[in-house]
Amino acid sequence: MEGFLVALVIASTPLLFATLGEIMTEKAGLLNLGVEGMMLIGAVAGFGAGYTTNSPVIAVIAAIVAGGFSGLLFGFLTISLRANQVVSGLTLTIFGAGFSSFLGTNFIGLKMSESFITSFEPFKIPLLSSIPIIGNALFNQDLFVYGGMIVAILLGVYLYRTRKGLNLVAVGENPSAADASGINVDLYKYVHLTLGGALCGLGGAYLSVVDVPQWQDNITAGRGWIAIALVIFVAWNPIKAIFGAYLFGGLSIIGFRLQQYGISQSLLDTLPYLVTIIVLVISSTRNSKDNGPPKGLSVPYFREER
């Protein structure tokens, strides 16, 4: 059981980063369906930079920059050039897949060095890690896992307790109200899109740099899409995102453990995607004012439109 929980938290970490990134983006009223692409770009950038320099710090920075840049690109297309958000997002996914494949051909089969891997070894947090059952899973992990939880909590505080966060919510809900209150709507969108992209990039890099850590083509394997569904499932709430990510992380690894009972592996592999569909159906029937999507989601805003 404990081993399962440890593996669950690890499997949920890339989902958590990507979900938080997309929450930030959608809170600004932008629907970026390019999460999968941004994760792949982050993954290949992180792996490439890490492998070449053998520096974990540079690997992380490269993933952040690459992910952030891909978010910025989406912003340029949809905010400045006023392109359609859905089409731009899908394009970004296709672009990310091709781009990572192209750069990744040089890395196929390569593995990170031992010294690199040790810098992402789990380390125990005293006291907390000795809590029975969940102690090891939550408090004896690598830096990325802690980072994901901290970012989730910070984002929660940011969205609901700070002025900038409240302004962001206003931008996503009712951009004309935000504009009339003197908030720079486009700037808010750009900034949070970029930060959201950076988080997605980090999620992808966790897979290539820490979890696997070896380059494989299409390393994210649809996790970006699950993250988009997760955003809806957790009702755009970063704190709930932690638990949502655990649920799907668990589903993605439960297959290995159920195999011994003679259930078809192919069937088990479909579990996360099946549950995604079920979750989306359930959330679409839920009708609560506080748990709904930002009202301005995917609606472009231009001030002088009439």
Place this chain on the structure above:
Amino acid sequence: MNANVYVKMHNISKTFGLVKANDSVNFEVNKGEIHALLGENGAGKSTLMNMLSGIYKPDSGSIFIRGKETIFHSPKESINMGIGMIHQHVKLVDVQTATENIIMGMKGGFFVNSKSISGKINKVSEQFGLLVDPNKKVYDMSIGEKQAVEILKVLYKGADILIMDEPTAVLTPQETKKLFETMRKMANEGCAIIIITHKLNEVMEISDRVTVLRKGKTIGTLITRETSPKEMTDMMVGETTNLSIHRAEVLRGNKVLEVDHIYAKNKQGVDVLKDISFNLYEGEVVGVAGVTGSGQKELCETISGLYPTESGRILFKEENLIGLTPKDIIKRGISMSFIPEDRLGMGLVASMDMVDNFLLKVHHEQKGALVKRKPVAKQCERIIKKLNISTPGINHPIKQLSGGNIQKVLIGREIDTNPHVLITAYAVRGLDVGASHTIYDLINEQKRKGVGILFIGEDLDVLLGLCDRIIVMCEGLITGNVITTEVTKDEIGLMMAGGKMAGIKKEEVLHAND
């Protein structure tokens, strides 16, 4: 320059494409003054105010705030100069509390200190008599409360030049009265208040001075107590007009529609129509009064077969309509036109032209697999002439017409089907005097033809002028069913707020008189 002149706009011009929205407009407001800005739709009132609040930039002309020439590059700069705009449709974030909305976009510490902010908000709200619970979420508020938050928002930011864009459009008479008290208080505290409106009685009641715009030009500024509604209308329209609403005297015919104990629930399981019963006769206009969201929309949709009922019957000439499809109901000659707040949401497709919009209604009566546009185009040409619709042509997208013309297209289409029952909701929503009267005339014409008309309206003066009978709705209940000539505006206002009719003649009495 006089320091009491808070706002001076000099020779302002602004063009949108080919339309000259403002043409050398001059406008001045003093400290402590309530100044009405009056004009028909498209006269350029909103454009002018959007320039004062920094949303649009003027093409030419200059703006002086407290004697200092100012150029606004963004709404923020206008806010910093103490200008606050209260928009007609409240600009609030539903999922946030009053406090969160009020501090939106303001500078301050990184974290929000709700306690100290709530304290400050309470202080401002007491000063001006605006009662608002700072921790209430906007989606739980009534329209009056939302507007109070909107006003607090600008006052809290220290604005002393307030622009109010048709603030009474969505309020009950009682709420309007309260708003006017607040406005007076603000003016006494030294604010300069601009109120955009086309309701003349409100101009007379609340303003100190009034500036009239027509077709983008300033026609003149008058002192309110030295003028009359008649004079203002003439300036607004540019010709001598007859203000009063004409009610066609028609002998009531047979009963065409009987709504019998209708109950309906919405998706959340909340009752939206509770025990609704009334009759509609040929050659009769029945008005429906009520605050927005009291069940008017559901009532319209129930009769046209779009909304499911829990129980009850709707009889059209003895035939129960419940269970029939909307198409069948239309075939029997029941026609509905509903003008929603955005004026386009129901009935017309904004991006399609007039011909295609007409085609929507008639295509299933045409034979063959392909639609025929030619006969419909002729019909459109005829209606454009008849209703005096101003449009570049029948193939022009509807959304580019002005609000009044869009409404004429919708109502024109409905009337052209020669209905037995015409349901029209908010037919004159946002229309100016001239366009409204065209619509009233259309309704009277239908009445003379013996059509039973259900007229859902917002403006009580219009309801009282046009209708034979008024049904008042409040929270899904009928709180009054009264003969127009025997009721006052205040009585209807009370019923809108939920007060049951007391001592007022009921419909049953009317029956006895038949």
